[in-house]
Each structure stands twice: as C-alpha cells, then as structure tokens.
Amino acid sequence: MRFGPVATRDSAGLIAAHTVRAEGASLKKGRPIPPEEALRLAESGIAEILAVRLDPGDVGEDEAAARLARHLAGAGLRPERPFTGRCNLVAEAAGVFVAEPDRIDAVNAVDEAITVATLPAFRPVAAGEMVATIKIIPYAVASAPLERALASAAEPPMRLAPYRLTRIGVVSTLLPGLKSATVTKTLRVLAERLAPTGARIVTETRVRHEAGAVAAAIAGAAAEGAELVVVFGASAIADRRDVIPAGLEAAGGRVEQFGMPVDPGNLLLLGALGAVPVIGAPGCARSPKENGFDFVLHRLLAGLPVTRADIVRLGVGGLLTEIPLRGQPRSGGDGE
Template structure:
C-alpha cells in the first residue's frame, strides 16, 4: 500500500485518508474515491488529496479485521461485523475468558498494522460483554500478513469457559472467639459470589475447629451432592499441617497446595476430595472485596483445572490492594517488635455536634439539658474522663451557643462551615483536624448521653490492630450502633464520604477488620425527637424557656 499526497487526477480508486468537506460534497475518511467524486472536487477547486493506494494483494481494513477476528475467536464467543478496520468479539454466555497469551503476543508482533486486544486472562464476563477487538491500523494490510495472523487451530486464541451451575457446600469451623453473626455474614457474601455463575449453596455446615470434625463434615458435603466444597476456618491457616489441610487429608482427600502469591489471599488451601475441589478460604474471603480467593473460585466454577503450578504463577499482578489489617508503622511511635504495632496507640475522640436538629422541630437538641447539663457537654465530659489522647468537637449550627456550653473543658473546637450539607462534611472536618500522630479515632454523636466514660474506655481498649481489630463497633443485643472506633488506615476512606451519610458501609465492606463490643441499649439511644428527650429526663430550651 502506498500512502501519499497525489494530484487529483491520480486519485481514482484510492482511499481518502482524511475527511473532506466542500460546499458541494462531504466525504468521510476511508471512502474509495470514484471519478464522480473527483469531478465534483475539481469543480470546488481541489487539486490534490492525501490518499492510500492499495497494492494488488492488499486486503482492505474491514475485510482483514474480519478474517483475523474469525480466526482467533474460539468457542463461546462471536464476531460482530467489522467497521472502520475494527472487528469486535463478544461473549455469548457468562463465563471466564481464556486466552493464549503467548500466541496473542506473537500475532501482535507480526506487523504494526495488525493488533489484537483482549480483556485480562480469566476475566469474568456476562453474555454480550466485549472480550476482544481486532484493529487494523492502516486502510489495508498485505494479504500474506493477514494469512499469517489467521493461521490458528480450531479453538482460536481466545475462548469462553462457561460457568457451571454447581452445587456448593460451605463448611465453617467454630471457636468461642468467632461470632455466629460473622458466619452468617460469610454465608451471605458467598451466596452473592456464587450468583453470577448460577451456582447455588446446597449445604451450610458449622462444626468445631478440629481436623476430625472437618473430615466428617467434608464427607457429609460429598454425600449431599456437593460439586465444590469451600471451608472457612475460624482461625487462619498458618501451616501445611493446620486444621483445614489436616482435615482434608483425614477425610481421604489430598492437598494440592497451601499458600498463593496473591495479596490479599495468601493463606488459601487448594485440595480435592476425590474429584471434588476443596478450597480452604483465606480470612479475607469473608469480605465481598476482590481477593485471591475470587480468582480460584471463578476458575473452579468455570470447570477449569487449577494446579499448584497455576497458583504459583499468579505473583505478577497478584498485589491486588493494600490490606487494612497489615501493620503499617508510622514515624514517632514506639513499635512492638515483629508486629509493627505501637504498644500504646494514640486514640482520639471526635464528637460531631454540628447538626441542625431538624427532627427536634427547631431548637438545638445539643443544648437541651439533663439534670441541668447540656447534652453536648455531657458527651464531651464523658469522653474526657476516659482519658483519650485528645478530644475534638465539630461545631456548625448555633456555633457560639455550643461553644459556650463547652466552656472550660480541655478540648479542641473545629467549626464546619458546610454543616448544612450533611454529616459527612463534619466527619471530614473532624478527621482533618485530628493531631497528626493519631492512630485511631472514636467518632461520637453528641446526643448519646448514655455513652459513659467506662463505655468509651472499653471501646478504646478493644482496639487491637495486631489481631485485625481495626474497627470497633458497639452493639445492643447484637445490633450495631454508635460510637464507632476507626483505625487511621480508614481515614482516607472516611474523608471520601459525601452527603448526609455516615460510614456504616465501610463496616460492611471490611468484616475481617471489625470487632464488636456488646454495651446494651446505650449503643442505639440517641435523642432525636422531643419525645425521646423527655423519656430520658431531658429539658429542651426554646425561645429562652424550658419545655
């Protein structure tokens, strides 16, 4: 193919390189020029054009793209009609994209004119998702190059491994330290993970954290017809001889591999009970966030065999994200040897006192009194008596009156100019104002007078980053409430929240980092209405008079 600027008379049969518009004629790039086109352009005063002139053995871009796309497309995918030198390839069912990386690289090195781009290997896709595209860069490419790029076997270079509607058994081991609610949440997350593949949970077995009990449960799962068994240990697997791998072998199964170079997801166990895959899930798989377990689960649900060689080949690209539970030493603190954790973490208290009390019908509820003391002062006093590293109060509505109610207390006031925009603005203002060496913060609401100094101390004492206790959540009869303590690992995410919402979604997204503390009704008692205030023995000030 020749690409050049030619006199108009030499352009018949050539391909227009750039779009052209004249008063009498508009032509798109890629148009094959006819004598009529040239006559009209001549009358418009055009004397030359930049064109591509094809050699006899050249294949036009659309035809070349279509030929190559059809050759590389294997089972489970389909090629759409080529247009402007591009042929897109789509999945015709849900599954995983399987690619021949070495051969695709070879194709892309045949000539710069020919390109093939795909999704990443083993990408999960739904029916109708584009999985690859062939793009021919120039307007035509030599026929021998097209033939070389199309020389593949019947399965092409990419195919779809469809998901199989497997019956899955979930086995969870128990220890006193593991709450039943955590297992319940794990089951719910697993059901969501299985849904895109059409797989279903056929058994939910909960047993003691013992190898013998696990071996018995694995046999029950097989008898129930499980095609895949997933085991969640109450404690992380730390050795090839630990409970989960030992239980697989005691059941007559075999352990293919322990560990994988994917983070999060290192502590995965891969085994088989006869022909049934058994996956010992790492603790991070309790969270819906993507981790190495998802990679193994998807391949299994698509019927793709996984070997120890496959697992050990996942290191490049295996660093998926920073794990909130991983020790992250900061400057200036005393560290515990081998853990990267401070012996005496600096925990601050942040009190949000900027709201407009709209449900109270007008007056600022934070100035309401119980036994003559304003609510906001009660909250601040209780926080100070618990002896945290610092106490910060965020003000907003009726700033001066709230500040007067706190007069004389050893705390820092931060005013939120944007308090009318919602709770998240006060959270951001408060986090930004914390001392730089803060390791964690307890976020308190100023209308919860039953949060006593003892409760505040209990929540601070429960903070345990060395054992993944990075979010401390109080409960009332098992239901989560306030105040919540947050490690500084979550400060960037807290700062990203927008609107009149809190951070409850971050608790749900990070179950592996959550520790719950039962404190009773105090965790859910806030005084949002006149009725609630009156029931707590409070007095609301309106217009200078008590109500």
C-alpha cells in the same frame, strides 16, 4: 498500499485518508470516494486530498480484521461485525476467558499493521462482554503478512470456558469471639460472588473449629451433592497440619496446595475430596473486594484445572488492592 496526495478530480474510487468537508460535499475517512463527491470537492476549490490506493493482493482493513478474528476465536467466542479495521470478539456465555499469551504474541509480532488485544487470561466475563479486539492499523494490509499471521496461530489461541459447577457447599468453623453476624455476612458475600456464574449455595454447615468436625462437614456437603466445597475458618490456616487441612485429610481428601503468591489471598488452601474441589478460604474471602480467592474460585467453577504450577504463575499481577479490614494487613500492626 499507497498513501499520499492525489488530485481531487482523480480520486474517485480511492479511499479517503481523512474526513474532508466543503460546501456541498464531504468525504468520510476510510471510505471509498464516490465520483460525484470528488467532482464537487474539486469544484469547491480543493485541488488535492490525501488518499489510499490499494495494490494488487492488498486486503481491506475490515476484511482482514474479520478473517483474523474468525481464525483466532475459539469455542464460546463470537466475532462481531467489523468496522474501521476493527473486529471485536465477545463471549457467548458467562465464564472464564482462556488465552495463550505466547501464541497471541506471535500474531502481534508478524507485522506492525496487525494487532490483537485481549483481556488478561482467566478473567471472569459475562455473556456479551468483549474479550478481544483485532485491529488493522492502516486501511489495508498486504496478503503476505496476513497469511503469516493466520499461520502463526494454527489453533485458536483464545476461548471461553463456560461456568459448569452450580452446587456449592459451605462449611464455617466457629470459635468463641466469632460473631454469627460475621458468618452470615460471609455467606451473603459468597452468594453475591457466585450470582454472575449461575452457581448457588446448596448446603451450609457451621461446626466447631476442630479437625473431626470439619471432616464430617466436608464429607456431608459432598454427600448432599455439592460440586465444590468452600471452608471458611474461624482462624486463618497457618500450616498444612492446621485444623482445616487436617479435617480434609481425615475425610479422605487430599491437600494439593497451601499458600499462593497473591496478596490478599496468601493463605488459601486447595484440595479435593474425590472429584469434589475443596477450597480452604483465606480470611480476605469474607470481603467482596477482589482477592486471591476469586482467582481460584472462578477457574474451578468453569471446570478448569488449577495445579500448583498454575498457582505459582499468579505471582506477577498478584499484588492486589489492600483490604483494610482483614486480620493482618501488609502495613503491620496488631493482627491475628
């Protein structure tokens, strides 16, 4: 691709590098220059303009962006019509955006003319939401770097994991001093959290803050068809031997991880009863503000596995906006 000044009279068929307007004539940036417009501009006194001439093998910006977008889009992602060297990818359904940063980095490293920008990996998205944009920086790119970019991603490095789990069971433990209004509000906040995913609360139980009662409630929720169980403790989980993990194990379940490097959300417990995931929710999950509970909940609802290694990787970016109403804020002071 050659970029530079050319005589206006000789510019027909080239690409206008900038928008040019004169009396009775105009050129639009990035568009081919019609012969009649070149003549009108020359007759208006504009002797020279900046234009782009493509070399053999060059691929126009829209075609290159569209080719790369189609190649990078995995299941559940749809490329939109390219424009001005840009092609956006949108989600075809509500779900969790899954991306492989190393492979996207490899595409971006090929040539400065080729760029791919995405949402953070594992971001919840709505149907129709843009998750990535592929932008070709100049008006065209040589075929060689474009082919290298395509080859650097042998498999699509991004996809959508649609939400799959829809039936949620909730267990709330009770202690003197915990207001029923707090439990009611917690259920409302959770229902609002679930609404964009298509999931709903199908069973809700309130029991004493004792391991035996928790065990019976978790088992009961699973028996009633809950695909995921969330346990809200009247007191935050303080240890793997505390009431909620003890109750899960007494029900025949297992504790897979306690604690996570996300704040608010440190005191989350992740486990399962058979194939049913169980979350011991941290206190901040009672708030509608984003917290570590969201990071785990959405992945599980989308049928994505959440391992200890996944949780460990949440540390970078895991310092979230403080929730002032939680029991023990970062700044210290009186708290649970």
